[in-house]
Amino acid sequence: MTNPEPDPQEVICTSHDGGAAVEVLTPRDVPLGGPRAMLVRRTLPQRQRTLIGAWCFVDHYGPDHVADSGGMTVTPHPHTGLQTVSWLFTGAIRHKDSVGSNALVLPGEVNLMTGGRGISHSEISTPETDILHGVQLWVALPEHARHTEPTFEHYAPGELTGDGWHGRVFLGSLLGDTSPVVTHTPLLGAELHLDAGTTLDLDVDATFEHGVLVDTGSLTVAGEEVKQGELAYVAPGCATLALTAHDDVRIVLLGGPPFGESIVMWWNFIGRSHEEIVGYRQEWQDQITRDGAVVVDSQDVAPGRFGTVIDDHTTPIPAPPMPNVRLRERG
Structure with missing residues (x-):
């Protein structure tokens, strides 16, 4: 998924942002697309919290009637330095x-x-x-992997069940199950359902930061109440994560050790400096532009760093203008 903001701000992330052991992040609405834009609810990044482990981007959408929202129409666009993780509930x-x-x-x-x-x-x-109902997530790649060859993986995890709960682990390890999907830093990604009144004490890696995104219902996370649409951040140090459902609840649980590197994220690019981001943007614009105009058919995109989306005849998305200030670095 692309970042659809017409004037995206730079995001500078450091290894650990500090703060309370549990903090609750509220979403902001971001339109995805044109006049009938589908709205997504973005809980990460935010001013006070930019990373949870290597997770750097959390968009939550739906349930939306496609007849009203227009659905998801995200035409070809570029990425560098990250992994995208797509997880659907419906559609x-x-x-x-x-x-x-x-x-x-x-x-x-x-x-x-x-x-x-x-x-x-x-x-x-x-x-x-x-x-249409689901989440779209980004993972920042560490220095040793950020220039790796692009790849794609698909995995259908089995369902796990217990007393008053069920779920699936799509990345990392939890509840005795491990996903085979390759990541370049330790990560956790899981969907969990809790029946109303259920308390689930999860054994988790105490070195991880965790994020609990509430899709439906409300619950208590490590003693803090979290409502529908909110994302609870839990700092490292807990070997057990206590979840108590007030209603029937569905959550997405994310985790990973503090990233330990500084990154600059702007639009769909993750790099390490202003110059890198400027270069990525220019390369994309050069690929999609002919005679001063964006090509209409993505099959006419020129060879280059980002390649051509095979068998896609929609119009590629041009990059927004760079901001008028230098993208800062922090390391």
């Missing part, structure tokens, strides 16, 4: 990319795309989709 999205992937994003199945040195892709909800 279906067609993913295509410049390494030749053509796959459906379906409920309960994870699609992970590694942008690495550069990739382009598109995501468009299928004509059969009536209700």
